[in-house]
Amino acid sequence: MIKFELMTNYSSDTEGKILEAAKKVFIEKGLEGTRMQEIANEAKINKALLHYYYRTKEKLFNAVFQFAITRFIPHIEGIFNSDKNFFEILEAIIEQYITLISKNPFIPIFVLHEINRHPDRLADIIKSAGIQPKILIEKIEKEVEKGTIRPVSALNLIVNIISLCVFPFAARPLIQRLLFDNDKHAYTTFIQSRKTEVTSFIINAIKI
Amino acid sequence: MIKFELMTNYSSDTEGKILEAAKKVFIEKGLEGTRMQEIANEAKINKALLHYYYRTKEKLFNAVFQFAITRFIPHIEGIFNSDKNFFEILEAIIEQYITLISKNPFIPIFVLHEINRHPDRLADIIKSAGIQPKILIEKIEKEVEKGTIRPVSALNLIVNIISLCVFPFAARPLIQRLLFDNDKHAYTTFIQSRKTEVTSFIINAIKI
DNA sequence: GTCTATAAATTGATAGAC
DNA sequence: GTCTATCAATTTATAGAC
Incomplete structure (x- = not known):
């Protein structure tokens, strides 16, 4: 059976939830208008967990920015x-x-x-x-x-x-x-x- | 003799310097990307003086935004x-x-x-x-x-x-x-x- | 992996002297 | 009007328990 991770191309479900939440908030509010807390709320996880997957706000933003460029x-x-x-x-x-x-x-x-x-x-x-x-x-x-x-x-x-x-x-x-x-x-x-x-x-x- | 204040339409020279500095920084970096300290540096005055003329960051921003709209x-x-x-x-x-x-x-x-x-x-x-x-x-x-x-x-x-x-x-x-x-x-x-x-x-x- | 608690740094705003 | 010093709140990031 094909695992969920393979289907979504994320190494875990949480990582995917974080990236989707980050896309939503960053793209709407920009780098400096975004609070890490808001991304955590959107992903329904804890703020510390963001830093566990993406060590800094900057790194998480870069992932979103790269995605946005491909859509632009x-x-x-x-x-x-x-x-x-x-x-x-x-x-x-x-x-x-x-x-x-x-x-x-x-x-x-x-x-x-x-x-x-x-x-x-x-x-x-x-x-x-x-x-x-x-x-x-x-x-x-x-x-x-x-x-x-x-x-x-x-x-x-x-x-x-x-x-x-x-x-x-x-x-x-x-x-x-x-x-x-x-x-x-x-x-x-x-x-x-x-x-x-x-x-x-x-x-x-x-x-x- | 015509005073400098009348010519520039500012009630004081400092107020004018602040608004010019605020235009430059806000327009380049946006509301949330701008630090009051940077506007103060740009105007070559103290940060406290910004709040003396424009009580809050928001009010100073509004002045800049209104100017920008007229140019847009x-x-x-x-x-x-x-x-x-x-x-x-x-x-x-x-x-x-x-x-x-x-x-x-x-x-x-x-x-x-x-x-x-x-x-x-x-x-x-x-x-x-x-x-x-x-x-x-x-x-x-x-x-x-x-x-x-x-x-x-x-x-x-x-x-x-x-x-x-x-x-x-x-x-x-x-x-x-x-x-x-x-x-x-x-x-x-x-x-x-x-x-x-x-x-x-x-x-x-x-x-x- | 996920959480709570907290450290550490930044920053808008004010108090008070001159 | 202008300054120095400082407060108070916010926010990124980490430590440590489970």
Whole structure:
């Protein structure tokens, strides 16, 4: 019989409970806004037990931060291996990315805040994550050469795509209050509508 | 002779030094990441003097937060009173907004983080700031009726404009490292290029 | 592994002299 | 108004029993 530890990939159930609790609290409140006691409460264990599994607050935070980065940076490798054309690839990336962040809506503001506080933390993670923006840049420049899209700056286009996908999550309180009279459901519906709205906006901006 | 207090609009020079120091530290490190001692050092005064002018950390923070909000929300009233057409208005808004934030590049991530931590702080400030998104919404919808621009969703267009202007500042460490090999100057040049890049991107996206 | 109790360090805020 | 000294509360981290 398969043990629970193997299924969850944690070496113990308690360790898993701690990490899940830490994710919830750290991502919502940030490194300096989080109290170890609150994580312990969330995990329904004792505070001393946190330090038994993760010796310091810093180490526990690093585990959460690494997780958050993987949810923040879009995974687009698989999409290029399909037989889609450039516009269909764009559509797939945007749809997947907004869907991903919808499931972790606090990730953007958490990551943005923490990398501004400690930019050095990024250096190591970027290497281990193996991010390759060059592939996407070349893809865009090739489309420009082919004449499929306008002669846009590849870097600007990439930043535009990510901006349009991510920013509405980071600015949720502002958008919800100013544009939707603090109506939570209206905001959520709006976000979902952007999967197609952002796609058509970008395609109109770059198509010949 | 005009006194220094009148010129700076502070009731004393010390009060001004404190507020300037508080802006610098709070905006860079956030409410919970800031130590009163650090503000005192920055202002080159004693810690007790902070509490003499602003009784609590919270009150000092509120003063900084209110300032930050005024630098974060674009001021577009004047632009509508000119004889510009819709595309020229768009261009002016984007150019002014990116210029404004370039002068206060840490404001976006500060404001976004703090309004996520304490969304209730927004309610009061929004009222006193007198922001009117309805004017812009109606302006966009009128252009759609006239047939000047595509039938876009006004709310999505507004969010798109702000996203494209603000996000690159909030994500600076990520963009600078991933796309510019951590070259500070390359990033700055890129940001300036966006004044025209974002404008033409949006115009292409919405023009008939 | 898990707990209670407590140490040790940090930090917001105040008292009181000048 | 400005300072030194200190309080009081919070919070990370550890010691030690079970």
